[in-house]
Amino acid sequence: MYSVESDELISCPVCEAVNIDKRQNNICRRCGSKIYHHRSTPTEKSWAYLLTAMIFYVPANLYPMMIIEQFGSESGSTILEGVIELWNHGDYPIALIILVASIFVPIAKFIMLAYLLISVRNPLNNNTKINKHKVYYFTELIGPWSMVDVFVVGILAGLVHLSSVKIVAGAASTAFALTVFFTLLAAHAFDTKLIRGSR
Amino acid sequence: MKIELNSEDELDAYIICHKCHTLNREVLIENGSKALCCSQCGIVLYHHDNGFLDRGLALSISGLIFFIIANVFPLVQINILGSESFISILSMIDSLIASGYYLVGLFIIYLIFIFPLMIFLLYFFIFYLMKRGTREILVGNLLILLARIIPWHMSDIFLISILVAIVKLLGIADIHLGVSFWALIIFVLIDIYFTRNIHLRELWMLRKQVYQLSEEEAPHVLG
Ligand SMILES: [Zn+2]
Ligand SMILES: [Zn+2]
Numbered sequence: 001m002y003s004v005e006s007d008e009l010i011s012c013p014v015c016e017a018v019n020i021d022k023r024q025n026n027i028c029r030r031c032g033s034k035i036y037h038h039r040s041t042p043t044e045k046s047w048a049y050l051l052t053a054m055i056f057y058v059p060a061n062l063y064p065m066m067i068i069e070q071f072g073s074e075s076g077s078t079i080l081e082g083v084i085e086l087w088n089h090g091d092y093p094i095a096l097i098i099l100v101a102s103i104f105v106p107i108a109k110f111i112m113l114a115y116l117l118i119s120v121r122n123p124l125n126n127n128t129k130i131n132k133h134k135v136y137y138f139t140e141l142i143g144p145w146s147m148v149d150v151f152v153v154g155i156l157a158g159l160v161h162l163s164s165v166k167i168v169a170g171a172a173s174t175a176f177a178l179t180v181f182f183t184l185l186a187a188h189a190f191d192t193k194l195i196r197g198s199r
Numbered sequence: 200m201k202i203e204l205n206s207e208d209e210l211d212a213y214i215i216c217h218k219c220h221t222l223n224r225e226v227l228i229e230n231g232s233k234a235l236c237c238s239q240c241g242i243v244l245y246h247h248d249n250g251f252l253d254r255g256l257a258l259s260i261s262g263l264i265f266f267i268i269a270n271v272f273p274l275v276q277i278n279i280l281g282s283e284s285f286i287s288i289l290s291m292i293d294s295l296i297a298s299g300y301y302l303v304g305l306f307i308i309y310l311i312f313i314f315p316l317m318i319f320l321l322y323f324f325i326f327y328l329m330k331r332g333t334r335e336i337l338v339g340n341l342l343i344l345l346a347r348i349i350p351w352h353m354s355d356i357f358l359i360s361i362l363v364a365i366v367k368l369l370g371i372a373d374i375h376l377g378v379s380f381w382a383l384i385i386f387v388l389i390d391i392y393f394t395r396n397i398h399l400r401e402l403w404m405l406r407k408q409v410y411q412l413s414e415e416e417a418p419h420v421l422g
Contacts, residue, residue: 006202016398018215020210033343133219147357151357152360154291157295160277184350
């Protein structure tokens with residue numbers, strides 16, 4: 001016979017089974033995965049990934065994302081220049097998609113993850129009005145959208161490579177892909193069990 | 200809130216909402232379209248219906264077929280300044296790698312080819328083995344692998360990217376959509392159906408149900 005408090009229950013990050021939190025060496029009763037808890041460095045790994053992502057985001061915005069080579073001349077455009085170009089061309093929906101996916105989504109993810117990482121380490125600063133689980137859920141929900149521009153450049157570079165016209169992926173595409181990759185890792189490394197007092 | 204349990208196994212009746220972390224108790228719902236929603240935030244926690252296994256198997260097979268069509272046939276026929284070419288998803292990735300973008304190319308190969316293929320193969324084998332009622336441990340391992348790949352799945356984003364790329368090209372090129380474009384749309388629709396309607400927890404519960412039944416049946420068959 002067991003008797004447990006409901007806040008002693010945790011869900012397995014792999015199979016979502018509800019488990020009793022035994023404080024140490026938690027192993028999921030259903031799938032056998034380790035459920036980490038109370039590590040000595042709970043947020044450092046996530047911070048490291050997040051900072052790496054932020055660093056790559058700088059060249060991602062400064063270097064050209066896409067280069068068009070036409071009759072021997074080259075013209076490159078950064079993410080923001082690409083958006084402005086599309087806007088001036090009258091492609092408003094596409095311009096908005098790229099603006100949201102490449103500028104708003106990564107920055108929103110940086111801010112939300114940094115907020116989560118800072119707030120879970122400051123019990124005094126515990127704001128119970130904001131449900132941090134929902135913030136985390138939201139970062140996961142919008143995350144994949146930041147890949148749109150990398151995919152678009154990849155597709156265009158793959159499609160247009162003729163002798164007269166050629167589209168080439170710029171240095172920013174690599175930097176941007178790395179930003180997305182490290183932000184996903186940062187979100188994944190964040191331990192949601194650090195969130196307390198937000199029910 | 201105190202919870203009394205006779206065994207840890209009874210915890211299967213509880214669900215922690217993945218959005219807001221509220222503890223919910225499972226309620227048996229009638230077979231049909233009804234689903235249980237979180238008491239706090241209203242997100243769908245699970246569905247319940249008997250046709251789950253058969254439909255999952257059928258859809259994972261159709262998903263695989265459309266995925267193959269989408270990757271083998273030409274995606275678009277493109278005509279720029281008189282030069283014409285047919286391009287498929289695989290030749291697109293190939294030319295990306297050939298022009299030296301190994302990192303982006305590799306990233307894209309994983310996201311749009313390897314992971315979606317693996318996810319659908321995993322769904323297929325999981326449903327197939329559960330249908331046959333064999334290899335319980337293997338099914339468990341496949342479910343763990345599935346859980347690790349799902350966060351990297353973004354076929355829907357890829358489809359939107361294709362649309363954006365096509366719109367960007369409309370100004371400078373003549374574009375005709377190929378068979379593979381339509382196959383890709385159907386694949387992504389099946390994919391969205393899976394992510395929306397098949398939660399990992401339901402697959403684990405189905406596994407429990409399937410193999411418990413076959414254990415109870417076994418002595419009966421022998422006797
Ligand atoms: Zn588990
Ligand atoms: Zn909820």
